[in-house]
Amino acid sequence: MHVYIYDSFLNQKKYDNILAKLETRLTDLGLNGKIFRLGIMKNIREIVIDELKRGATTIIAVGNNKTVNQVVNSLSGFNVPLGIIPIDNQENNSIATSLGIDNEQIACEILSARRITRIDLGLASNRYFLATAAITCQETILEISKNYSIEIIGPGEIKLINLPINQRLLLTKEKSNPQDGTLELVIKTATTKRLFNKQFNQSIFSVNKILIRNKKFPILLDGTIPIAPPAEIRVIKQKLKVIVGRNRRF
Amino acid sequence: MFNKTVSGTDSKEFETIIGPSVKVKGDFHGVGNITVEGTVEGSLKTNGNLNIGQKAKVTADVEAKAAKIGGEIRGNVKIKEYLEITSTAKVVGDIEAASLSVERGAILNGKCAMTAATDDKKIIRPKAEN
Numbered sequence: 001m002h003v004y005i006y007d008s009f010l011n012q013k014k015y016d017n018i019l020a021k022l023e024t025r026l027t028d029l030g031l032n033g034k035i036f037r038l039g040i041m042k043n044i045r046e047i048v049i050d051e052l053k054r055g056a057t058t059i060i061a062v063g064n065n066k067t068v069n070q071v072v073n074s075l076s077g078f079n080v081p082l083g084i085i086p087i088d089n090q091e092n093n094s095i096a097t098s099l100g101i102d103n104e105q106i107a108c109e110i111l112s113a114r115r116i117t118r119i120d121l122g123l124a125s126n127r128y129f130l131a132t133a134a135i136t137c138q139e140t141i142l143e144i145s146k147n148y149s150i151e152i153i154g155p156g157e158i159k160l161i162n163l164p165i166n167q168r169l170l171l172t173k174e175k176s177n178p179q180d181g182t183l184e185l186v187i188k189t190a191t192t193k194r195l196f197n198k199q200f201n202q203s204i205f206s207v208n209k210i211l212i213r214n215k216k217f218p219i220l221l222d223g224t225i226p227i228a229p230p231a232e233i234r235v236i237k238q239k240l241k242v243i244v245g246r247n248r249r250f
Numbered sequence: 251m252f253n254k255t256v257s258g259t260d261s262k263e264f265e266t267i268i269g270p271s272v273k274v275k276g277d278f279h280g281v282g283n284i285t286v287e288g289t290v291e292g293s294l295k296t297n298g299n300l301n302i303g304q305k306a307k308v309t310a311d312v313e314a315k316a317a318k319i320g321g322e323i324r325g326n327v328k329i330k331e332y333l334e335i336t337s338t339a340k341v342v343g344d345i346e347a348a349s350l351s352v353e354r355g356a357i358l359n360g361k362c363a364m365t366a367a368t369d370d371k372k373i374i375r376p377k378a379e380n
Contacts, residue, residue, distance in 0.1 A: 052330070093268075141348065147277045147278070147279070148274055148275060148277055148278050149274075149275050149276060150273070150274055150275075151272070151273040151275065152271060152272055152273075153271045153272070156271070184262065187269065187272055189270075189271035191270075191271075200332075201269040201271050201273065201287070202269055203267050203268055203269035203271070203272040203288070204265070204266060206266065206280075236293050
């Protein structure tokens with residue numbers, strides 16, 4: 001049985017048409033199931049626990065990156081696969097695109113094909129993330145292990161990448177792989193102060209665990225969820241089962 | 251941007267890049283190829299290839315399978331296979347390598363020792379006649 005978790009922003013009228021077409025297509029494919037619409041009073045974790053007790057076999061996040069992150073965190077401890085139906089613009093659905101799910105129509109076909117794969121998850125303090133954890137370089141201290149530390153000179157951005165949502169982040173030929181048991185630490189700093197034609201330097205490390213300290217700025221998980229440092233970030237290997245498309249980026 | 255001229259090994263490990271704005275302090279023991287364009291203090295080891303860029307400053311003992319040095323190293327350098335020292339390099343410390351190339355203009359202050367290659371050799375003994 002499929003359980004669809006609709007994000008609260010889909011309650012807006014402008015999405016009615018898209019959702020109606022989506023539900024029709026899912027019914028045609030024999031994938032209809034229970035629908036839950038998120039709101040202030042609803043707790044995703046409780047919904048997931050109740051539905052798994054009732055025999056749910058797949059939990060599907062319908063929405064954007066934030067929806068996916070919330071559903072991933074609610075699935076912690078359960079061995080049920082996650083499906084994704086992206087609604088909203090591509091920029092806010094970079095996780096789905098990276099998994100080969102480009103839009104809601106293709107998402108239905110992908111759910112029907114049910115190609116399941118296991119991927120790593122990042123864990124920042126007690127919160128999981130699927131794609132990236134990012135923070136500014138300003139006032140940030142990185143401790144990779146007891147053996148060494150990294151100091152950054154100049155402004156820029158620090159990103160820990162599990163799932164490659166934007167290959168332009170990495171200047172090397174290698175792709176970030178969400179099944180390799182490591183996170184790619186990318187430090188991007190500007191070399192010029194010009195407003196236009198800025199040039200960047202990039203440093204890349206492969207890490208399993210890192211401690212990030214910053215008194216002022218938060219860490220942003222999957223581009224949407226902020227958490228306060230200090231935070232220990234590590235990779236949990238092969239943690240999540242997810243339904244992917246053929247055109248996934250790994 | 252980086253001048254990536256070190257040839258890759260067959261290893262599938264991700265390449266580590268220490269950029270110009272980054273300073274690594276401590277014992278950095280990587281796996282796979284490493285490119286250094288910034289600063290490293292402590293020790294630097296890898297089982298892959300090492301590329302020290304022109305503007306890099308390494309105050310550390312260095313160990314790698316093969317290396318190309320274009321910047322400054324203050325420390326001992328131990329390379330299992332081929333070591334290339336370019337014209338912009340400045341090495342203050344002892345060097346140990348199986349094969350060495352030094353360009354005109356490079357500065358070396360230290361001892362230099364050539365070690366045997368690390369290939370395993372089979373010793374074939376003739377069979378004793380009865």
